[in-house]
Amino acid sequence: MLNSVDVRTTETRTVPTMWNLLETYVATKADERAFIFLGPDNVEQEVLTYGALHRLAVAYGKQLRLATQPGDRAILMFPTGLSFIVSFLACHFAGVVPVPMVPLKGQRLRDTVLAIAENCAATVVMTTSEQSEFLKSQLSVLPTYADAGFIGVNVDLECPPVTSNDTPHPAQLSELAFIQYTSGSTSVPKGVMVSHANLAANLEMMTIAYENDQYSSYVGWAPLYHDMGLIANVLEPFYLGTLCVLMAPNLFAHRPWLWLKAISDYQAHVSGGPNYAYDLCIERAEEILEMGFDLSSWRVAFNSAEPVRAETLRRFTAAFMPLGFRPQTFYPCFGMAEATLLITGGTRAQVPLIENLSRTGLANGMAIEANDPKDTIEVVGCGQVLQQEDIRIVDPHSTIEKPDGEIGEIWVAGPHIPFGYWNNPVSSKETYQATIAGSIGPRFLRTGDLGFMQAGELYVTGRHKDLIIVRGHNVFPQDLEFIAERAAPGLKRNSGAAFAIEDPSDGQQTLCLVQEVMLSQRYTIDVDDTIKAIRQAIMKETDITVHKIILVQPSSIPKTSSGKIRRAETKKRYIDGTLLVVQAQSSAATRQKATA
Known part of the structure; x- marks a missing residue:
């Protein structure tokens, strides 16, 4: 058994394995429903007591x-x-x-x-x-x-x-509870070795962070092979001994209102997903409001796995407050498979923290207040350090710890951090055995994500491997992609990739952006006007010139199994000339090879 301290009560309680929990539930509530799987139109298709x-x-x-x-x-x-x-x-x-x-x-x-x-x-x-x-x-x-x-x-x-x-x-607690393979957004997927002790520690962290109890029912649609779907949507409610209602990801993607309907029908307390999930609901807000759902039971709407957008939080809250949704229900957080799952989170009564910072300052590695509206970017806080956890912001090259307000790589230590990757000792050592320069303290997980701490809150700015350096300034690709997909009609959300290509002759960087068009617009979109609108929007907001902008067919940009953009693979396909490009003349053939 694993002993852990509950910071709410300062009492020590024993955390069992998943099988120990199941045996306890069979002895105390064998006939209670544990899991429900919804089919089309949210009809109960499978039920397990x-x-x-x-x-x-x-x-x-x-x-x-x-x-x-x-x-x-x-x-x-x-x-x-x-x-x-x-x-x-x-x-x-x-x-x-x-x-x-x-x-x-x-x-x-x-x-x-x-x-x-x-x-x-x-x-x-x-x-x-x-x-x-x-x-x-x-x-x-x-x-x-x-x-x-x-x-x-x-x-x-x-x-x-x-x-x-x-x-x-x-x-035994040291044995593996499962192996969770990473999404592979920046490299070949690697198998994170999650022990029973790691899992129990992270589930308890989640319980405390979300202020969960045995009545905190869940609704989830994320795929179960993904860490969010497995741990946040299945194992956490199982750990609590509460009802878990599941639905298929493709059902949600095509009919996002069914997610909110399930929350309403089962009066769920906890449910969430990546930022784009909330955007999908916003796009259908008018229809959803007519359906008259009741979202007043929703206490934790976690938002993670990709950049959390302040605009999305505001628009979703404004759209669905008539259905009982509250601003403090939004719960931006940070997590990843390499840490079992959850790393930081806020408190349930707290509205999300949004800072107006200087875009130029962030590009130079500093979180400073913006004085010019044209230089302002909104950054959403992803919560605080959780129980028994140690988080540092570290220079990824020198491994020197950085002070508050400076951007560096996010390093994490704690009982929820696994020992490494399955059958991959080299990557395990690089990722899980990091030490801070001049320190004899614990070994840390290098998350590969960049961010900064400010007044105890973690702000995540992007992936270190995806960072683009243009004229000596740091550029976060997700910022360019976010601006691009909203610059003109007919562009598909969460379907753009920004990257830089270096000219070997002079070392100069060519900044590129690939953006998918909507299926309904692939024959009619004005390519030249759209590219012009994207370039102007990015220049207006960032003072950055994108040299190459390519519009491509729907589903052309490679993504991971969990929907993350594979920027490195997109770059490779661009260089190889294998992207499916939308031609400038809508009446012409719709496919050609992309050339540099």
Whole structure:
């Protein structure tokens, strides 16, 4: 058992493993509903009580034992649904390490899936019965999977009662609870080794930060192979012993009002997603308001995984206050798979902190107040340091700690920080064994994200690897992308990539921006006028000239399985001339190779 201190009560309480929790729930509330999965139109498609979840997890856990040894890995490849949760807990029963993985459909993400599968070297693959044969054929190209077992999981399985002989694996807190592969936005996905102790510590941190209790019901739509979907939307409500309602990501993407409908129908307390999720709802606000939802139960609307935009917070609050949404419900926070999940967060009664800072100052590494409206940029605070945690802002090159108000790399230490990446000792040492210059203190996780601290609040400014340097000034690509996608009609949101290309002859940087157009506009958009509008908007707000602006077809820009822009891969495709470009003449063919 893991002992942790609850800062609200200063009492020490014992935090069990996920299987220990399930056994407790079976003994105290076996017939209560634990998980609900919603199908089209939010009709309840799958339901699991704690008792049914336990019986299914034991049944499939016993199947796992026939094909594995404790410590073996099992790939979990499911569309969003309750079979994933059954499989995750079945792995814990058998002492097998679950490896959540994005579902493979045709050639989509095939290279990523194969790279992850090869790295984790799983003994067994758990999936739906319908997908089993397809996955066998796809993974058979890897020698490791020639003899792998495949288990089809069905939540409607009629399984026998659990007997006294069905003894779970006696997990130690140092053992792995799962391996979470990173999104791969700046590199090949790497498997974060999350122990039972890491997981328990982060779930307790989340409980305290969100002020959760056993009644804090959840609604979630993020994919379950992603750290936000798994930990924030499934394991945290399971940790609390409260109801969790899930829906498919594609259902949300096409009909975002169903997310708010689920919150209203189940009077959920906690639900959230990346910034773009709130933008999608804003775009359909007029329709949503007519539906008359009740959002007054919503206490924590976490906003994370990509830059949090002040404009989005204001517009969403203004749009949905008539439905009971409150400004303080918004909960900007910062987290990542390498830290299990949550790193910083605020308090539930606090409205988001928004600072008006000098864009020029930020470009020079300093958070200073803006004196010129043309030089102003809004930066949203992502919360404070959480219990038992240590956060420092460090120069990524010299490893010297920076004072408040100066931008550096965000470093984190604490009980929730895993030991490293699976089967990757070089990256593990680089990322998880960092020390501050001149310090004999703890070893830190290098997040790779840039930010600064101000009065105890963390402000995140961007990824270190994505940072662009133009004429000696730092440029954050997400700022240019945000301006570009709003500069003219017909441009797709969250679908732009800014990057720089260096001329090897003179070292000069060419600043490039690739932007997708909407599907409905790909034949009619005025390319020349749109490019002109983007260039002028960026110049007006940042005094930066973008040398090359390319409009491309929908779905041309590569993204991770969780929807993050892969800027390095976009840059590669630009250089290779393989982007699908929208031609200047709308009547002409719509595809050509991009050239530098």
